[in-house]
Amino acid sequence: MTDSPVEPSGDPAVPATEPTQQPAPQAPGAQAADQRARAALAAVRAEVGKAVVGQEGVVTGVVVALLCGGHVLLEGVPGTAKTLLVRALSASLSMGSKRVQFTPDLMPGDVTGSLVYESHTGGFVFRPGPVFTQLLLADEINRTPPKTQASLLEAMEERQVTVDGAAHRLPEPFMVAATQNPVEQEGTYPLPEAQLDRFLLKLVVPLPPRDAEVEVLARHAAGFDPRDLSAAGVRAVAGPEDLAAARAAVARVHVAPEVVEYVVDVARATRTAPSLRLGASPRGATALLAAARAWAWLTGRDYVVPDDVKAFSLPVLRHRVQLRPEAELDGASVDAVLESVLAGVPVPR
Template sequence: MPMSQEAYETSRSLRQNIERVVLGKPDVVQMLTVALLAGEHVLLEDVPGVGKTLAAKALAQSIHGSFSRLQFTPDLLPSDITGSMIYRSDTREFEFSPGPIFANVILADEINRAPPRTQSALLEAMSEGQVSIDGKTHPLPKPFIVVATQNPFEFEGTYALPESQLDRFLLRTSIGYPSRETEQQVMLTHRMGEPVDSLDAVIGVEGIMTAQRLVREIRFDETLVDYLLDIVEATRNHDGFQVGVSTRGALSFYRGCQARALTENRDFVTPDDIKALAVPSLSHRVLPEGIFQGASREAVETQLADLLQQVPVPV
């Protein structure tokens, strides 16, 4: 079996496994898979109780790797995430005690319930795969992915994530309410407890690393690179956006398109990959202004979707 085909089979088995417990949401499952294969992070934003934490836990359970759950609260300290230096009386020396961030899959639950100082403790970890304590750098395990959940910032007790933090997420997406048929199925499957707790892992750390390397080899035609950059540049020139997409955001978008192509069993990117990821990849990276200032997530996504229609698609 060709390695690219093997990577696709890996992504397919991962998606099928997650869909055993995340019912009726194949698009959300694909987004999680894309973020993992791209070596990036994902933010699930929605109202409480629609399955954000369930989706993140299902991804973690599907991987033969270390998993850590961080429950963000107002009193959570940065050292509670990264770890700290502990004095050892027997050696009379300070020793680094790793925090829960040292795992392959991090579930940052309700990330916007912690103050900005604590949220920023994730910045270096998410962008560079390391943390620095007292001038010393400590690498994080590979692969490393943060799956964060947050309630809409209008909810009581939440802090809006700063732009620099949002820019570290490849994708921001929502779960949404299930259909009535799916909700009936949820009632049946949850009668005897949480099905996610009995979910078996289907992919190992080495399998993920191999798939991530193959994602970087997915062909991206030069005309499609220009199309992607046309979209990025359009956000910078849009009257409704004070700040457009950064270069980091463009590169993250690029890698996400490569990962989506692999999940579709292709070794090349198409315009459909770019169009499918444009809104979830870019909506949290623009800053509305003028009449759009303070607009809701849905309004910003609508503006981006309209902008996308105005950018010519290469033939």
């Protein structure tokens, strides 16, 4: 199984199974609203594609995270357009965005904000940090120590920042898109389990295939500047109202009881897998269900099938499970173990 929930062409895979209980038909007005919201999100994917080549599956995963109100962790070697992808997403949405370059000397207050003394009032006031935005790009998040990494925990889970006992709400919508180099790279700090669990998806950004890499170089030869997305034609095609409508539509996607049971069975199977010392928690199962619903809606359906669950099992679960030391010594990978777990869970028909 690949990391991407879509085929290399970007076309959704055709579901092989359907639920036994079909949802009630929608009113014509609701159907029209769904179509408009779906068209807006499709336009966002197209705009990002103007700047990022050969990463259609990763782009789709980021859009799914946006639909779920979740956060996304992008992992890949340097130079695979992770930062460019998030910047292009920001440019295609009429939403506020900020970027933080995580470094070893970055302090928690540099991210969340801090109390600043004002001489003319003789008191302290809170000065918000860059986390007070709608789309935060946390660039190379694993290059900063755990103390600074943890500064995002409350923001990602509670959508607020507490300083000196006072809670400060973050704007809505709010999403953290973090990039990281593989932990094998020198000078990195692996993210702790509590931090990883805050991310809805972990998407592995692969090296592009040859034809895509040729297109990348051809674009650069023709004058493409990744620092000037407006010159590349990337423009805002959707805003918070479109996202709100899309999220409302995703919430109406029908999930049959047997599909819910299938999600639970997948999560529980990770807890008993011989190669795993840590399986997925109920939060992981909830995240898997949310991602499956969003993907079903993006593909034009108002019901979830087991193939939707399979499509996002790896991105949702790969950062929530841990290999046993002996499995690591044997050369096993988390993705391979998860694929084996999925193969052993009966699929409802």
